[in-house]
Amino acid sequence: MNIAFIGGGNMAGAMIGGLIRHGHTPSQISVVEIDAQQQQRLVKEYGMTVTASIADGIRGSEIVVLAVKPQQLHAAVSESAQLFQGKLVISIAAGVRADDLSQWLNRHEFIIRAMPNTPALIGKGVTGLYALPRVDTRQKEQATRILAGIGTIVWVDEEAQLDAVTALSGCGPAYVFYFLEAMQQAGAELGLTADTAKQLAMQTFLGATYLAVQSDDTLATLRTRVTSKGGVTEQALLSMEQSDIRGAFIRAMHIANDRSREMGEMFRHT
């Protein structure tokens, strides 16, 4: 399977790194990228073909992954719509709806929207997928094979659910890094070195997540097992509840979901 990426920035870089680590060769991947620095980075890191020409970049590729920023997508594809004929198009752009993209590509029918996340770089990503009705089983299998190579995949039946996927797992690595930063900072304030605090914070996230994955218990039960009555965790969680950290976090994810939906509206008539 030859795959072309249009846009070779952060997320494409993570996906390409994941694909290469999982058996794709650089010769099976081409990238269309306009930024000279990004071009050099990709060539240096992976030794693949990188071009600024969309015609050169997607020629010979069965699958094209659209990985430019949502606000760049219309300009990136609309003048070259005929080049996409017969190809499976996978768009990872947040918000932009499959029907709109289909219009921009001369009513192209073979479109899958995907919402991956950056741990794809190390094969630990998770991707939500939605396909337009005319995408056939073989094309879905192709998308599954590509994206399963960089982590776990979840198909959704309704496109609107991709807004929730974006708010949860698309943005999610940023939330995790945010909490890790806070834990590192607090650890350092409490007298640990920054390195030790970072190591403890990261290993705690990893260990707790593996435990949750492998356990049949609910998340609440696992939390309760850490929280000794009259002990230390109880006081920390009480303080978090008093500050409504849970509520603030849930509100933030609703805002992310709304923003994803709003971006879909914003780019609708571009």
Ligand SMILES: NC(=O)c1ccc[n+]([C@@H]2O[C@H](COP(=O)([O-])OP(=O)(O)OC[C@H]3O[C@@H](n4cnc5c(N)ncnc54)[C@H](OP(=O)(O)O)[C@@H]3O)[C@@H](O)[C@H]2O)c1
């Ligand atoms: N980052 C994430 O965690 C994540 C997760 C899931 C989905 N996504 C989605 O992935 C897409 C890319 O996000 P990103 O964070 O990777 O953005 P990014 O780092 O800005 O990558 C986009 C790249 O495409 C280049 N570009 C712009 N117009 C182009 C064109 N016509 N042809 C070829 N290249 C072009 C940009 O160059 P310039 O910078 O010069 O414009 C930039 O280097 C977005 O639609 C986003 O919603 C991102």
